[in-house]
Amino acid sequence: MEENQALTTDPKFAELDEFIDNLPDKKGMLIGVLHKAQEIFGYLPAEVQHHIAQKLDIPESTVFGVVTFYSFFTMKPRGKYQIKVCLGTACYVKGGQKISDRVKEELGVTGDEPTPDGLFSVQEVRCLGACSMAPVMLIGERDFYGRLTPDKIPQIIESYRRKENKK
Missing domain, CATH: 1.10.10 (Arc Repressor Mutant, subunit A)
Structure with a gap:
C-alpha cells in the first residue's frame, strides 16, 4: 500500500x-x-x-x-548527457579504445554508470556510421565528434559542464 x-x-x-x-x-x-x-x-x-x-x-x-x-530503452540510470564512443572496426583501429578510456578517466567512471552528479554516462557502441571520421563519439542525439584524439576529450567534456553551470 x-x-x-x-x-x-x-x-x-x-x-x-x-x-x-x-x-x-x-x-x-x-x-x-x-x-x-x-x-x-x-x-x-x-x-x-x-x-x-x-x-x-x-x-x-x-x-x-x-x-x-529494444536497445534504446534502459533499466539502469543514465546521465543527462549520454556519451556513445564507437568501437567498431575503423574506430577501434584508429584509437577508439583510447578515446573511451580517456572519457571514462575524465569522468571518473569505470563502466556505464552515471557520474555522481548525474550529468554523464558512457556507452561503448559498435558503430555510429561515420567510419571515414574515425574515431568518433556522439553526445546525446545530435552532438557528433570525429577524428578524435584523447587530448580533445577534456575540452569537450568541460564545454558540457560549462553549459550546465550557466543554467
Missing part, C-alpha cells in the same frame, strides 16, 4: 499518468508510453514498468519484453 501512495504522490508518475490518460487510444501505445516514461524518469526501473502495465492493462511480462528487446 505504501508503494502505491508513493507512486501517486511522485510528480513524475503524475506526469506519466497525465500522458497516458490523454492518449486517444491506449491500445498499441506501449512503445510510445515507454519513450515518454524514459524521458520523464531517465530510465525504466521495475516500478515504472509495473505502473505502465497496470495503466495500459497489459501483462508486466509484455512491458519487460519490450524494454529488454
